[in-house]
Amino acid sequence: MKFKDNMPIYLQIIDHVKLKIATGEYKRAEKLESVRDMAQKLRVNHNTIAKTYQFLEKDGIIFSKKGVGSFITESEEMISRIREERIFFKISTFVNDLRVLGYSDKKMIEELEKFLKGEIQNG
Template identity: 45%
Template sequence: MNDHESAMKFDETRPIYIQIMENIKSKIARGELKPGSKLPSVRELSGDMGVNPNTIARAYSELEREGVIVTRRGQGTYVTDDPQKVLKI
């Protein structure tokens, strides 16, 4: 994910965490992020994007609440492998 994240331009009129969520969902919908694929850590993605780690954590938290991603303690954060959730994106 890091190649494109640093180039992402943010719309100052909308919350950045929502824009990050939309970016991740878009990559899943386009097949750039496959079901079950590992996402960068909060710290790694925040460094790549130049945003506060809390912003990434909020985006990940909301995506997890929506069932788009899952966090496996001690392993990382992954795109859901639930086909029904992926189809709804």
């Protein structure tokens, strides 16, 4: 994982975990790497990972069983919410970017349809 260097790492790892949940790479109730393993994998200070897990737990995205480890939420509702949040974010970024370029909503939909049909190409 490549980090942006001007943003706290814990926020970036939270986002990384949420993305993996949204894409289904992390399954419901699946065991998460231990703090130590995750630190090693991402080459990040242990305390940073511990802090990340605390935040994820506070938000109900993961939960921990004492002495066993941390797990992805069991709540389907939470998983859908994480997916929807990400989809909303992607669509709103797309729409805002095109509005800045002066596209009307109608034009935006037309362009998107053309793109999906493969009618627009880069350059």
